[in-house]
Amino acid sequence: MSGNGEFESRLHKIRERFVASLPERIQEAEAAFAAAGRTEHEHIRDGIEALRFFAHDLAGIAPGLGFSALGQHGQLLEKCVVECLDHGGSLDEANAREISRHLEAIRRISHGEAA
Numbered sequence: 001m002s003g004n005g006e007f008e009s010r011l012h013k014i015r016e017r018f019v020a021s022l023p024e025r026i027q028e029a030e031a032a033f034a035a036a037g038r039t040e041h042e043h044i045r046d047g048i049e050a051l052r053f054f055a056h057d058l059a060g061i062a063p064g065l066g067f068s069a070l071g072q073h074g075q076l077l078e079k080c081v082v083e084c085l086d087h088g089g090s091l092d093e094a095n096a097r098e099i100s101r102h103l104e105a106i107r108r109i110s111h112g113e114a115a
Contacts, residue, residue: 015065022110029054030103036091045089051099052081058106069109077102 029051036047058074080098084091091099 011065018061018065018067019110025054026103026107026110030107033099033103037096044091045085048081048084048089048091052078052085055081055102067109070106073102073105073109077106 032047032050032054034047036044036051055074055078059071059078060074061071062068062074063071077099080095080102084095084099
């Protein structure tokens with residue numbers, strides 16, 4: 001196998017693993033968001049931090065694998081989450097709507113639907 005063909009084959013396998021991992025990772029992010037919205041203030045930060053990690057990871061990895069729309073929503077989600085963390089981990093209604101919107105877009109894109 002040529003160097004270029006081997007690279008393409010490895011990249012294809014990485015993409016497949018990334019795509020296969022998305023449903024579970026999205027479900028975990030949605031669960032963290034739901035938990036952050038219904039727990040006492042001191043536990044909200046844990047859910048928000050889990051969302052930040054998911055969003056940061058998605059924003060960094062997805063574009064390099066050819067999933068620019070996922071990366072864009074990951075970046076926007078991370079921005080919303082960082083704003084929450086900058087305000088002491090509080091989750092106001094506007095941020096909650098934005099986070100929900102980006103999670104929904106990520107879920108839809110991962111299922112091959114338009115965002």
